[in-house]
Amino acid sequence: MLALVAALAAGHLVAAFVGPGASPYFAVGNAAIDLTPAWLKDFAVNAFGTNDKPVLLGGMAVVMVLLAVVAGLISRERSWPGQIVIAVFGAVGIAAVWGRPDLGQAALFAPAVSLVAGLLVFRWLHRAALTRGVSASRRQFLFAVVAAGVAGAVGQWAGSRRDAAPSRASIGRLVPAQPAPPVPAGADFAKLGTPTFITPNSDFYRIDTALVVPQVPAEDWRLRIHGMVEKELTFTYDDIRGRPLIERIVTLCCVSNPVGGPYISTSRFVGVDLAELLGEAGVRAGAQQLFSTSSDGFTAGTPVPTIMEPGRGAMLAIGMNGEPLPIEHGFPARLVVPGLYGYVSATKWVTDLELTTWDAKQAYWLQRGWSEQGPIKTESRIDAPQGRVAAGKVRLAGIAWAQHTGIDKVDVQLDGGPWRQAVLSTEVTPNAWRMWWAEVDAAPGAHTASVRATDRSGYTQTDQLADVVPDGATGWHTITFTAR
Ligand SMILES: Nc1nc2c(c(=O)[nH]1)N[C@H]1C(S)=C(S)[C@@H](COP(=O)(O)O)O[C@H]1N2
């Protein structure tokens, strides 16, 4: 076990200099995420939500400790069984780093050092224990513990010094030339239990495939637009920042959001119009998808007609609520396309935009069984009441969304009774959610309440429950509460 810990710590230390994603533990975790079969991944997201990553890392630790204990037990006399186990671990680490699209060849140095350190420490401790006895070799054990601890801690410190925070801090506030309209007072019913209309950056939901948040300093960032274009273009951060910036209020939403779920948030995104940018490159006839790639290797395929549609409002965003994008939300730049789920449109840490066909390339989630097209489905959620309320007049409140189309009407139903219309908040833009509230009479006892939204196309939410896979959940959100 100690040899294993020393190996991981040595790799972690080297990774601080060749790319934090090359730290063998995290590289193997990332490879596990990318290789996990779709059914297991969907199960993990369902069961653990956004805690899926700590669960994965914890599970890996348990498996590794068990294997290390077994390796130790079968190496009581000779050291080669343990060395074979370490070699296999090492090979897995090297393969994991090899497969990362965001890491260069130098990154292989981290798992290689890990492998060598693991072998050396194991042989050294093994020999000490055999020749001098377990208690006499205590000093060697202690030394290995301290050395591994120091290597791991220094690696952690050195790695975090290379992060993008200083670059982000030097940017300052982003002032749009064309600001979004101010949010009117009636845009939310936060006092009744709905979210605030604009989500504070720190509360904005987060979905990443990467275990280690990509660190891309603005100075190093480039965005390349190529493929089926008249002329290839490359932009620096200053190129983008120096353009007249626009601001648009958009509600982003995840396809993995179950009915009633939390993966939806709204921000004032600052950036430039994506259709305009692509227009400068000259989109050639026949280009079907905009294949966007992140610095971490994540990819998304967005329908070109949607992006180029007049009035769609697709953006290359560099800011949220006046600040540069938070690092977790894609600093220095990401895509935002109103009306499309994030998995087909909202690439964070975006560095490459290729115009291509659907046949030529398959994006990350498409390869894993999710749908090619990802328009956001009209949905609604009840946020209040929660738990117990006083019997009598009870206020229900929540959110409804139909980005790009707009919400027309929200109805609520108590205990399967008649539908009654809810009061809607002031509409700010069809690209954002709307809040609603309604009053019902609740006698003492247990109740259920359901909600359904109707959008401006005339579509009313179906009661048919559909799972999130492959293109988004449907069904009415129903809650239970007790009045007394
Ligand atoms: N690079 C990268 N971009 C990504 C993702 C990702 O895992 N990696 N997740 C996508 C998904 S599924 C969603 S719903 C949105 C979430 O954006 P947020 O984390 O800023 O809320 O980002 C999209 N962009």
Ligand SMILES: [Mo]
């Ligand atoms: Mo998502």
